[in-house]
């Protein structure tokens with residue numbers, strides 16, 4: 001039987017799962033600055049035409065910096081608690097590859113609640129390139145996975161993606177603002193049926209239909 005009413009949202013404390021939690025506001029400005037600079041660095045390295053002396057010097061400098069930073073690593077599964085625009089809060093993994101606050105490889109995509117579900121905007125450069133000038137299909141799926149997961153989590157409770165079906169309708173270009181939305185269609189026991197979309201200039205380039213399965217939350 002299909003149940004069309006949604007379960008009341010539950011926002012579990014990840015500490016109940018044994019996971020440490022960092023308040024987003026407590027992430028030092030210096031770390032945010034470093035993450036942003038390394039993000040730029042990755043892009044520059046991926047595209048550099050510098051001479052070999054400069055490359056060798058840069059590699060030695062990076063090796064030194066890497067050794068200095070590789071101390072007191074975070075516990076795997078460390079979560080960040082973020083205040084959202086509607087006054088509620090969400091938890092996400094702090095190194096999440098799509099949205100992680102401290103992950104220099106993340107675009108990052110930050111999603112906010114809307115009347116329908118969630119919405120966010122991101123512009124991707126050549127780090128995320130698949131075909132020439134276009135976003136890699138796996139990254140399109142990653143953005144949509146993040147969106148459907150967040151929409152499901154905020155509307156019901158956190159879950160894992162059991163199924164993600166992506167329709168690639170148009171090429172998704174680099175260096176253009178991507179509008180990413182997702183909304184819960186219906187729920188059935190622990191299953192949450194969610195649709196996510198990527199739009200460029202109002203036109204849908206990719207659409208996903210997903211089934212999230214809500215995780216059991218300890219009492």
Ligand SMILES: CCCCCCCCCCCC(=O)SCCNC(=O)CCNC(=O)[C@H](O)C(C)(C)COP(=O)(O)OP(=O)(O)OC[C@H]1O[C@@H](n2cnc3c(N)ncnc32)[C@H](O)[C@@H]1OP(=O)(O)O
Pocket residue numbers: 012013014017091145146149150158159160161162163188189190191211213215
């Ligand atoms: C703060 C906390 C942190 C929480 C952290 C939350 C972070 C969100 C992350 C974002 C999203 C991701 O990237 S998640 C990462 C990618 N996904 C994964 O790694 C998930 C791997 N798969 C699994 O672990 C498992 O298969 C689950 C959890 C999805 C389901 O296993 P289960 O819990 O044992 O549940 P199970 O009884 O099998 O299924 C429950 C219902 O779902 C249906 N179902 C299960 N799989 C499918 C499927 N592929 N297609 C259709 N339907 C399916 C079943 O038929 C059943 O329906 P019925 O009998 O009720 O009709």
